[in-house]
Amino acid sequence: DQQVKQNSPSLSVQEGRISILNCDYTNSMFDYFLWYKKYPAEGPTFLISISSIKDKNEDGRFTVFLNKSAKHLSLHIVPSQPGDSAVYFCAASLDGNKLVFGAGTILRVKS
């Protein structure tokens, strides 16, 4: 059973516009959520995180929103840049250690 789902395999956005990546989870015990970014032939790189006691966390162009009642989180990138083109993984944790990942969304930012 896949506890973290990213239902959009890919997303294409024009440079300068907003990118919205979505993630759904099923385990209500998850208390920490993260987004990782991955370039080809590299490992995932931490981008931003949010605790379950918050509903929003912002870091520069990146904002993560958490809707606990809907078990849904999203990553907003504004404005999108060509260098943001990568695979984005949503991940969740309930014990502070093991991360449960989604399958990833490929973001393409067109210039």
Place this chain on the structure above:
Amino acid sequence: EAGVTQFPSHSVIEKGQTVTLRCDPISGHDNLYWYRRVMGKEIKFLLHFVKESKQDESGMPNNRFLAERTGGTYSTLKVQPAELEDSGVYFCASSQFRDSHTDTQYFGPGTRLTVL
């Protein structure tokens, strides 16, 4: 500061052979994790070391997989004998603190294993 390193970057072996993957975590990081991504799917947890002790090995697929972290520094993941379904990218990650939810896991570049 050097990041997490993994060796080799690629490995191609025949079914039934043995392969050993190595991970060197960031210096001073007590936590070391192994994950695997198969065929473009989700990245799945394999196991977690705290120093030299296995904290959680619930994600290990079967007893053909053996992970060690002697001395609490680098770790090895041995697959013996390898099967076709073991193909994938094996990632190692490390983090510093033991009991912090906000402790970031830093990932290595991965080892791409292909079993023919």
